[in-house]
Structure formats: structure tokens, C-alpha cells
Amino acid sequence: MVELLGTHCEYPECNTxxxxxxxxxxxxxxxxxxxxxxxxxxxxxxxxTNLENSTSNSPFLPCAYSNGCKSQKSPISFTCSLCLKNFCVEHRHVDDHECPNRAQQQPMTHYASQTNKSEPKATSNYPTEKFVGTKNEALANKVAIMKLKQRAKGPVGVPMENRLHVFVEIDEGDGNNKRYPFYLSKLWPLGKGLDYLTKELKLLSANRIIILEREQIQLDLSSTISDLKQLHDADVIILRKT
Incomplete structure (x- = not known):
């Protein structure tokens, strides 16, 4: 179960x-x-490519690691949610930059025990990571999708290229809607995706439809997800009772 919490590195000689x-x-x-x-x-x-989209329009910030950092500058800098300083990829974790406020962070054992209960967490419960240097809109969109892919919960065994990453919102009619990060297999009928989400979110049995928030249209549950051309990564889909 612990392995399901992380992802193996795809660098050929690593697999960490x-x-x-x-x-x-x-x-x-x-x-x-x-x-x-x-x-x-x-x-x-x-x-x-010369990475024009990620370098020409964005300022570079040095890593704030107090013991020195030899990493090359990156167009994306991570701001620690505890000490609010900017760090490179290598030192983005609280332990890696020896964050003075890391005692405020819950230990990994607590995180693992909560995750093993298979209860998806609403996006409002996630720690905020601020990205610097995303003035270019295309880069900002890519970063947003990257963050979603790191946090999304989904069925085991679906290859990355077959995943659609979305935010799932539950509309119970009380105005207290929460969003959850999920991925679904693009090869599934959307109706199978609805069944999966209903089970994972422990929703009461009821007839539901899926609404694409961006266009406020009802999606066809009989269609294969890959055939729904209006549905993209990072879209919000709403599960609504009929």
C-alpha cells in the first residue's frame, strides 16, 4: 500500500x-x-528547443538554501509553504532545505495512515505550492497540469499516456461543493468513470449526470472518454443528481 503513495522515477538508471x-x-x-x-x-x-517559453519571459530566482546550492537556475522556483522562501527543485522539500518551520508539518506516517484509508482529499486541504516565473500563460497552464498530475488519485495500472486528469466536484445542492483531483482512463466509457468516482468518493446511490463546468454542458456517459473532444486535462467536471 505504501508504494501507491508515490511514483517511481522514469530515469532509466534510477527507478527511485x-x-x-x-x-x-x-x-x-x-x-x-x-x-x-x-x-x-x-x-x-x-x-x-531553446526553451524560449520558459526563460525569455520569466525572472530567475536563486535558491535560498542556506548551505549553498550548486543547481542550475530554473524557470520555475518553488516557494516553501512553511518558511515562504524560494528553492530550486533539488531543495524544494522541507527536509532538503532544512526548513526551520518543518516541525509544523505532519509526519509522513500520519500522511500514509490517512491515505491508506482511500479517502480522497478535497483540493482545499492540500498544502499550497506557489510557482514563480509563470508569466507566460502556456507555461502557467503546464505547471497547473503538472501539479494536478502529482496529486491526482486514480485506478492502478493506467499508463500515464492513457490518463485524463480532472478536478471532480460533487454537487449535492447545498452550495458546499468541494473539488477532488482524479485521473480516469481515456479508454473507459464516461459512465464507467462515473461509477468509479461514485465508489471512490463514497457517494450515496443516486442517478447522476456529469457536467463540464467550463461549458456548462452535460457529457454523454456512453461515449469513450478519449472521444469527448471538449474534455481536457485540468477541466472541472461536476457530479450532479438528476
């Missing part, structure tokens, strides 16, 4: 299990903290 993996939006693979930056995993994008 990381509880906070890093998704590279250039090569679309997931890596541990040691191989998170493009140079560290020899990203193919370094040979194909």
Missing part, C-alpha cells in the same frame, strides 16, 4: 520511489527530486 515526484512537461515523464530538472534527466527537449 518518490512521494513528491516531479513531472517534466517537456518530455512528459515523471522523475524523483535528483532527476527532476531537464539537465539532470538529459531531457530530449534540450536538443530540440
Amino acid at each position: 520511489l518518490d512521494f513528491l515526484p516531479i513531472y517534466c512537461f517537456h518530455c512528459e515523464k515523471t522523475f524523483c527530486k535528483r532527476h527532476g530538472s531537464a539537465p539532470d534527466h538529459s531531457c530530449i527537449s534540450l536538443q530540440q
Whole structure:
């Protein structure tokens, strides 16, 4: 069960299990903290592009690690939610930059025990990670999707290329809607996805429809998810009683 909490690094010579993996939006693979930056995993994008979208419009901030940091500058800097200082990928975790406020963070054993109960957490309960250097809209969208992919819960065994990552909102008619990060298999009929979400979110048995929030349209439950061209990664879908 513990392995389900993290993701194995896709760097060929590593395969380390990381509880906070890093998704590279250039090569679309997931890596541990040691191989998170493009140079560290020899990203193919370094040979194909000069990364204009991620460098020309964004300021670079130095890593605030007090003992010194030898990492190359990155167009994305992580702000620690505890000490509010900026760090590179290598030192983004509270233990890695020896955060003076890390005593405020719950231990991993508590996190694991809560997650093993298979109860999805609403997005409002997640610690906030602020991303610096995302003035470029396309880069900002990629970062948002990257964060969603790191946190989404979904069926085991679905390859990354077959996953659709969405925020799921439950509309019970009381105005107290919460959103949960999930991924579904693009090869499923949407109706199967609804059955899966109903079970995982422990919803009472009821007839429900799925609404695409962005366009306020009802989605066809008989359609295969990959055929729903109006549905994209990071969209919000609403589960609503009929």
C-alpha cells in the first residue's frame, strides 16, 4: 500500500520511489527530486528547443538554501509553504532545505495512515505550492497540469499516456461543493468513470449526470472518454443528481 503513495522515477538508471515526484512537461515523464530538472534527466527537449517559453519571459530566482546550492537556475522556483522562501527543485522539500518551520508539518506516517484509508482529499486541504516565473500563460497552464498530475488519485495500472486528469466536484445542492483531483482512463466509457468516482468518493446511490463546468454542458456517459473532444486535462467536471 505504501508504494501507491508515490511514483517511481522514469530515469532509466534510477527507478527511485518518490512521494513528491516531479513531472517534466517537456518530455512528459515523471522523475524523483535528483532527476527532476531537464539537465539532470538529459531531457530530449534540450536538443530540440531553446526553451524560449520558459526563460525569455520569466525572472530567475536563486535558491535560498542556506548551505549553498550548486543547481542550475530554473524557470520555475518553488516557494516553501512553511518558511515562504524560494528553492530550486533539488531543495524544494522541507527536509532538503532544512526548513526551520518543518516541525509544523505532519509526519509522513500520519500522511500514509490517512491515505491508506482511500479517502480522497478535497483540493482545499492540500498544502499550497506557489510557482514563480509563470508569466507566460502556456507555461502557467503546464505547471497547473503538472501539479494536478502529482496529486491526482486514480485506478492502478493506467499508463500515464492513457490518463485524463480532472478536478471532480460533487454537487449535492447545498452550495458546499468541494473539488477532488482524479485521473480516469481515456479508454473507459464516461459512465464507467462515473461509477468509479461514485465508489471512490463514497457517494450515496443516486442517478447522476456529469457536467463540464467550463461549458456548462452535460457529457454523454456512453461515449469513450478519449472521444469527448471538449474534455481536457485540468477541466472541472461536476457530479450532479438528476
